[in-house]
Amino acid sequence: MSTATYTVTGMTCAHxxxxxxxxxxxxxxVTDVRIDLANGAVAVTSEAPLALGDVRAAVDEAGYELAAADA
Incomplete structure (x- = not known):
């Protein structure tokens, strides 16, 4: 298992x-996603490390911006 933490900007609510x-x-x-709305931290657990481009594309698709990654 691999867990990486990202910072996503623009999230303001449960939606x-x-x-x-x-x-x-x-x-x-991906097996688990945990989000701390207060600071925009997104912890993603997956079977293998994810490509940053794939994570960025998923966040973009949701309508938000990937600001930082701390694998």
Whole structure:
């Protein structure tokens, strides 16, 4: 298992959390997504490390911006 933490900007409510969680969970191999709305931290657990471009695309699809990654 691999867990990486990202910072996503623009999330302000439960709907935001749901949209980002839904898009990230759809990525192959993702087993868990945990979001701290207060600071924009998104922890993604997956079977193998995810490509940053894939994570960025999923966050973009949800309508938000990936600001930083701390694998």
């Amino acid at each position: 935001c959390v749901s949209a980002v969680t839904s898009e990230l969970t759809a990525l192959p191999g």
